[in-house]
Amino acid sequence: MPGKKPKTRTISVNMMARVEGEGALRVIVENGRVQDVQLRIFEPPRFFEAFLCGRSYAEVPDIVARICGICPVAYQMSAVHALEQIFDVRVEGALRDLRRLLYCGEWIESHTLHVYMLHAPDFLGYDNAIEMAKDHQQIVTRGLRLKKAGNRLITLLGGRSVHPVSVKVGGFSRVPTRRELTSLREEFLWARNAAADTVRWVAGFDFPPFTQEYTYVALKPREEYPFNEGPIASSSGVEVPAAEFESRFREEQVPYSNALQCTLNGASYVAGPLARLHLNAGVLSPLARQVLAETGLRLPLRNPFHAIVARAVEILYATEETLRLIDCYDPPAEPAVPFTVRGGTGMACTEAPRGALYHRYVVGEDGTVLEAKIVPPTSQNQRRMEDDLRAFVPAVLNLSDQEAAAGCERVIRCYDPCISCATHFLRLEVVRR
Amino acid sequence: MKQRKPNKSTRITPHRPKLGVFKFASCDGCQLSVLNLEDELLALGKAVDLAFFPEASSRFGEGPFDIALVEGSVTTPEDARRITHVREQARTLITIGACATAGGIQALRNWGDVEAFKQAVYPSAEYIASLSTSTPISEHVHVDFELWGCPIDKYQLLAVITDLLAGVMPRQPTESVCLECKRRGNVCVMVARAMPCLGPVTRTGCGAICPSMGRDCYGCFGPAEGFTEGAAYPPNTASLARQFHQKLNLIPVDVVRRFRGINGYVRPFRTESNAWEEAED
Numbered sequence: 001m002p003g004k005k006p007k008t009r010t011i012s013v014n015m016m017a018r019v020e021g022e023g024a025l026r027v028i029v030e031n032g033r034v035q036d037v038q039l040r041i042f043e044p045p046r047f048f049e050a051f052l053c054g055r056s057y058a059e060v061p062d063i064v065a066r067i068c069g070i071c072p073v074a075y076q077m078s079a080v081h082a083l084e085q086i087f088d089v090r091v092e093g094a095l096r097d098l099r100r101l102l103y104c105g106e107w108i109e110s111h112t113l114h115v116y117m118l119h120a121p122d123f124l125g126y127d128n129a130i131e132m133a134k135d136h137q138q139i140v141t142r143g144l145r146l147k148k149a150g151n152r153l154i155t156l157l158g159g160r161s162v163h164p165v166s167v168k169v170g171g172f173s174r175v176p177t178r179r180e181l182t183s184l185r186e187e188f189l190w191a192r193n194a195a196a197d198t199v200r201w202v203a204g205f206d207f208p209p210f211t212q213e214y215t216y217v218a219l220k221p222r223e224e225y226p227f228n229e230g231p232i233a234s235s236s237g238v239e240v241p242a243a244e245f246e247s248r249f250r251e252e253q254v255p256y257s258n259a260l261q262c263t264l265n266g267a268s269y270v271a272g273p274l275a276r277l278h279l280n281a282g283v284l285s286p287l288a289r290q291v292l293a294e295t296g297l298r299l300p301l302r303n304p305f306h307a308i309v310a311r312a313v314e315i316l317y318a319t320e321e322t323l324r325l326i327d328c329y330d331p332p333a334e335p336a337v338p339f340t341v342r343g344g345t346g347m348a349c350t351e352a353p354r355g356a357l358y359h360r361y362v363v364g365e366d367g368t369v370l371e372a373k374i375v376p377p378t379s380q381n382q383r384r385m386e387d388d389l390r391a392f393v394p395a396v397l398n399l400s401d402q403e404a405a406a407g408c409e410r411v412i413r414c415y416d417p418c419i420s421c422a423t424h425f426l427r428l429e430v431v432r433r
Numbered sequence: 434m435k436q437r438k439p440n441k442s443t444r445i446t447p448h449r450p451k452l453g454v455f456k457f458a459s460c461d462g463c464q465l466s467v468l469n470l471e472d473e474l475l476a477l478g479k480a481v482d483l484a485f486f487p488e489a490s491s492r493f494g495e496g497p498f499d500i501a502l503v504e505g506s507v508t509t510p511e512d513a514r515r516i517t518h519v520r521e522q523a524r525t526l527i528t529i530g531a532c533a534t535a536g537g538i539q540a541l542r543n544w545g546d547v548e549a550f551k552q553a554v555y556p557s558a559e560y561i562a563s564l565s566t567s568t569p570i571s572e573h574v575h576v577d578f579e580l581w582g583c584p585i586d587k588y589q590l591l592a593v594i595t596d597l598l599a600g601v602m603p604r605q606p607t608e609s610v611c612l613e614c615k616r617r618g619n620v621c622v623m624v625a626r627a628m629p630c631l632g633p634v635t636r637t638g639c640g641a642i643c644p645s646m647g648r649d650c651y652g653c654f655g656p657a658e659g660f661t662e663g664a665a666y667p668p669n670t671a672s673l674a675r676q677f678h679q680k681l682n683l684i685p686v687d688v689v690r691r692f693r694g695i696n697g698y699v700r701p702f703r704t705e706s707n708a709w710e711e712a713e714d
Contacts, residue, residue, distance in 0.1 A: 015487060015493070016487075017487045017488075017490060017491035017492075017493070018487075018488065018489065018490065018491055019488070020461045020488060021456075021461060022456060022487075042511075043458075044457075044458040044508045044509045044512060044563065045508075045563060046458055046508070046538075046539040046567075047539065047542055047545075048539075050545065051538075051539075051541040051542060051545065055690060056687070056690060059690065059694075062651055062694075062695075063538060066460050066462075066537075066538045066583065066695070067460060068460050068461070068462075069459075069460040069461045069462020069463065069464075069465045069584060070461060070462070070465055072460075072462070113465075113468060117468060117489060118489070121491075127490050127491045127492035128483070128486075128489050128490030128491070128492065129489070130474070130475065130478035130483060130489075130490075131490075131492075133475055133478075137475075140475070141475075144471040144472075144474060144475075145471065147469075147471055148471040148472070151469060151471075158646070159642035159643070159645065159646040160584075160639070160642055161469065162462040162465060162466065162469070162584040163462060163583060163584055163653070165643050165646050165648065165651075166646045166647075166648070168648075173646050173647040173648035174645075174646045174647035174648075335647065409491075420459065420460050420461050
C-alpha cells in the first residue's frame with residue numbers, strides 16, 4: 001500500500017521505582033499523537049479472594065493484612081466492618097475511637113513514607129531519600145521521626161506496625177491503658193508541629209503546570225474526616241452506601257495487566273488524599289485547615305502533583321486527631337463487643353491511605369467464608385493514571401525518551417500506587433468468559 | 434535450615450559492600466522493614482551501598498552484589514528464571530520473611546487448583562501467567578541464610594546485615610515463642626484462656642506479641658527448631674495438634690486451618706495439616 005509509514009515512538013519505563021510493587025508503563029506515540037497508554041502491572045497475582053474461601057471469619061483480619069505490608073490496617077478495617085455488618089455488631093464509643101486512632105497511625109506512617117522517601121526526591125532531584133539526606137539532613141531526619149511516630153502508635157495498639165495482631169471482629173484482643181496512650185502524647189505534640197512544617201515544605205515545591213478535570217471519589221461522613229464510615233460520595237454528585245459500590249463502580253480486565261481497572265459511569269476517577277480533601281475539607285481539624293490556607297492553594301486542586309500537599313495535610317490532620325483521641329480516651333470495659341455468628345453478606349468501605357478500599361464477604365451459618373471480594377484503591381486509580389499520561393505526554397514529546405519516561409513516571413508516582421495491593425484483586429463469585 | 438560456618442564465599446570484602454533488595458510475590462512488608470529502621474537507616478546507608486532497591490530508589494545499580502535480600506515467593510515462570518539470575522549476581526543471598534522462606538500465605542494455592550482460581554477470578558484467565566505453586570526461594574537456588582517472620586523483625590535484619598559486615602555467618606535464635614512469652618511474664622493464653630496457641634511450635638523472634646496482646650500465636654515465624662550435635666529436628670506439632678483437638682475441642686477442620694496459615698507450606702506444619710485433613714476424610 002502506498003503512503004508514508006507512520007513514525008512510531010515508544011516511551012517506556014520497564015520497572016517503576018519508588019512505588020510499592022512491580023509495574024511498568026508504556027506510551028505509544030504515532031506521528032506525534034498518543035496512540036496507547038499502558039500501565040502494566042507484572043506483580044504476580046496471589047489469589048487472596050480465592051483462598052479466603054473456606055477459612056473462618058475469625059481468620060480474615062490476619063489473612064487480608066498480608067495483601068499489603070504498607071497498609072495492613074486498612075485491609076483489617078474494611079474486613080471487620082464488613083463482617084460486623086453480617087453479625088449485626090455495633091462497635092461504638094472508645095472501641096470505635098481506637099480504630100480511628102489505629103488508622104491515624106497508618107496514615108501517618110504510609111503518607112510520611114511516600115512524602116519524604118518516595119515522592120520528595122522527584123521534586124528535589126535525587127534518586128532516593130538517603131541521597132537527599134546528604135543535602136537535607138534535617139528534613140529527612142524529621143520525616144523519619146514522623147514516620148516512626150505513626151509506627152509507634154500502630155505498635156502500641158496492634159503489637160507491631162506491619163501486620164498488627166490485635167484487630168478482630170467486635171473490637172480488639174487487647175486495648176491500651178490510659179497511661180500507655182498518654183505516653184505518646186509528647187511525641188505527637190512534636191509530630192503535629194513537624195507535620196505542619198511538612199505541609200509548608202511541600203507546598204513550596206515547584207509543581208509542573210498540568211491540570212485535569214477530575215471526578216473525585218471518597219467516603220463523606222459529613223461530621224468528621226473519613227476513616228471507617230460514611231457513604232461513598234463523588235464530586236459529580238453520586239452518593240451511595242457501601243452496599244451499592246458494586247452496582248455503581250465497574251471493573252474491567254485489560255490484557256497487559258494483572259490488576260483490574262475500575263470506572264464510574266464509564267469514566268475514570270480519583271480516589272485517595274486529593275479526593276478525600278476535596279470532599280471533606282469542611283471537617284478538617286483547625287490547624288490542618290489553617291496551614292492549608294496559608295499555603296495559598298485553593299480547592300479544588302486539579303493538578304495531580306499537588307497530591308503531595310494533600311497527603312501532608314492529611315498527616316497533619318492525623319496527628320491532631322491522634323492528640324484529640326488520646327486526650328478523650330476512656331478505656332472500654334471490654335476489649336471487644338460480644339456477638340453471635342450467623343450467615344449473610346456484608347460490605348464495607350474504609351479509607352486506606354491510598355483511597356477507598358471496598359470489601360464484601362459472604363459467610364455461612366458456621367462462620368465459614370463462602371465468597372470474598374476486595375477492590376483496592378490502586379485498581380480504582382489505575383484508569384485515571386492512564387488518562388493523566390495520555391494528557392501529559394504531548395508536553396514532553398520534545399524531550400529525549402529517557403526524560404519523557406521520567407516525566408511519565410513522576411505522574412504515576414503522584415498517586416502513590418500500591419501495586420502489591422492491586423494485583424491480588426480477583427473476582428471470585430462469577431465465572432465470566 | 435542447616436547452619437553453616439562462614440567461609441570465603443560469604444565473607445564481605447573490605448570495600449563498601451553493595452546491597453540489593455529483590456522482590457518476588459509478596460506484600461512489600463519485609464522490605465518496608467528496612468525503611469522502618471528510622472533511627473538506623475542513614476547509618477546503614479553509609480555502611481552499605483543500597484545499590485538496588487527499587488521500592489526506595491530510582492538508581493538501579495548493577496550487580497554483582499555482596500548481599501542480596503530476597504523478599505517474596507516464586508509463583509510465575511518468569512520469577513523462577515529471575516531468581517537464578519539474582520543468585521548468580523549475589524555473593525550472599527538472604528531470604529527475608531515467610532514468603533521467601535516458606536512460600537508465604539499465597540502457598541495456600543498449593544492445595545488448590547490454580548487454573549480454577551484463575552478462571553473463577555479473572556474474566557480472561559489466558560492473560561494471567563502463574564505457576565500452580567508458590568514455593569520458597571530455597572526450592573530454586575542455594576540460600577545462605579533464611580530470616581523468618583511475617584513480617585521479619587527489623588532488628589533481626591539489622592543484626593544479620595551487621596553480622597555479614599563483620600564477616601561472620603548470621604545466627605538467630607530458633608527456640609519456641611513460649612520461652613520469650615515466659616520471659617515477658619505473660620499468662621499462658623492456652624492454659625488460662627483455652628486458646629489454640631501455636632507458640633509451642635513456633636520460632637521465637639517476634640517478641641511473643643500475640644500472647645502479649647491477649648491472643649493466640651498464629652505461627653508467623655515458622656517452625657521452632659531444636660539442636661543436638663548440629664542436627665535440627667522439628668517441633669512436636671503432632672502433640673500440639675492432639676491437644677487442640679482433645680483438650681480444646683477443636684474439630685479437625687479447625688486443626689487444619691491452624692497449621693495451614695502464614696507458614697502453612699513449611700514441612701512440619703504442612704505434614705500436620707495434611708494428616709488432619711486425611712483423618713477427616
